[in-house]
Amino acid sequence: MTEAAVRRSLGARRPVGADRSAETVDRLDLLTEVLTPELTALTVLWLGGSRRASPQTRIAYADDLLLWAEWARRELGRERFALDLHRGEVTMWLSQQQDAGASESSIARRLSTLSSLYRYAASWGLPVLSPISDDDHRPKFRRGRRATSARVLHADDITALLAAATDVRDALVVGLLFTGALRVSELCAIDDADRHDEGRRTWLVVTRKGGESVRVPLETTVAELLDLYVAIRPPWAGTGPAPLIADANGHRLDRHDVTRLLRRLARTANIPRPEKVTPHSLRATAITDQKRRGLNAEDIQELSGHADVRTVMIYIDDDGRSERVTAITDDLGRVMRAVPRHLRRPT
Structure with missing residues (x-):
């Protein structure tokens, strides 16, 4: 490169x-x-x-x-x-x-x-010696849902975040992270050109870890919020492809912007320990929500796009994938009814 x-x-x-x-x-x-x-x-x-x-x-x-x-x-x-x-x-x-x-x-x-x-x-043959010791420096922690992992909320907390939104962009970010179970890096990297409308469904092309591109369906209310946001989105102030979501100055959002946005909403919504709410909290909450509602492990892998998906997905026929993920997205979208009426498209 x-x-x-x-x-x-x-x-x-x-x-x-x-x-x-x-x-x-x-x-x-x-x-x-x-x-x-x-x-x-x-x-x-x-x-x-x-x-x-x-x-x-x-x-x-x-x-x-x-x-x-x-x-x-x-x-x-x-x-x-x-x-x-x-x-x-x-x-x-x-x-x-x-x-x-x-x-x-x-x-x-x-x-x-x-x-x-x-x-x-x-x-490259350079005379360097790594100062990092596995014994002294590498944290010893077990992976999985532990205290050091992302905080998992409840679907009701996501509803409260949406109800606390005062502008379309805030509601859109919450909706995308939760109903799409997106990583914040995936959300911030989406370009305007990555949106595709097919019939009555809107899709986003998302680049997963490892560089794989996948299509993610948008829940209906999230798609409506995207339409409304695009109409008022600040002009792109940079070079290269325009981002799907920008800050007030027309620059691409980064993960810090998204974290501040979510914690501001969490404080307004009176969610306990708002300082512990992160973008990954919404992704973890979506995955946990679907697990509790009986979704099988294979479809959870489809939704989340985890790195281990190849190990699991060899047992799943790829036929019907789009329909399954679309159904998951629509089910998660039940919280979107909490978006304040003044932010919704007039009917």
């Missing part, structure tokens, strides 16, 4: 720590500002590698690397980040992350990002 292709796939974001009103900047330009020239060149090759084929994976790696560089600047006084961290410095970072209440999964992901970059550098 060329540098230009890497730049396009990374997109833009606000600088780390910048105010919400700040203009977005190409991620590659942000990396160039905080990395040494040598590490910048290596990072372009690393992010452009075939093992990081998913745009969401590249963006997550780039954002994690920006956080590492900002931490090294702030705590270690290094204006340019290089692969020269010591084991003790990573231990200091880990202690600060834990003291700040960072989840074990977030800590593990950021360590994995840095470890992957060190391994890549070593594969």
Whole structure:
């Protein structure tokens, strides 16, 4: 992948720590500002590698690397980040992350990002030694629905979030995340051109982890909200494909924007511990809701698009997939009746 292709796939974001009103900047330009020239060149090759084929994976790696560089600047006084961290410095970072209440999964992901970059550098014969120790630094946590996983709400909580919405975009974001069981990275990456209307059904082409593109059906009220939102959506202020959903300044939403939006609605809806509501909470809630309502594991895999889907789906005939997922989406859409009447299309 060329540098230009890497730049396009990374997109833009606000600088780390910048105010919400700040203009977005190409991620590659942000990396160039905080990395040494040598590490910048290596990072372009690393992010452009075939093992990081998913745009969401590249963006997550780039954002994690920006956080590492900002931490090294702030705590270690290094204006340019290089692969020269010591084991003790990573231990200091880990202690600060834990003291700040960072989840074990977030800590593990950021360590994995840095470890992957060190391994890549070593594969090129560069004299680097990873400072990350499996014994000292890797969080020991079991995967699954634990306290460190996304908080699972109830369908009634989603109804309350929708009822608290004061504009179409907020209701649309909640509806898409819940009825589509979307990852926030998938939601933010959807372009305007990824929408397709076929008869009375609207579909979105969503890029899953690993780069696979799938069609996701929209529940009827969510599709109506999308029509209303598109009519008032701010003009696209960037370059390249226009996003499906933008912020007030016409920039592509990022996961931080979505998290703030949901927590604002959660506070308005008086949902306990609103600070624990995340975009993944809506995805986890949708999956849990359907499990409780008796949906079989195979169709839950279809809805969620988990990475292990190949292992499960070999037992399922692909015929009727669209009908099954459409039925799931429509069932989840029962909460959309809570969208305030003034946000709905006149009948």
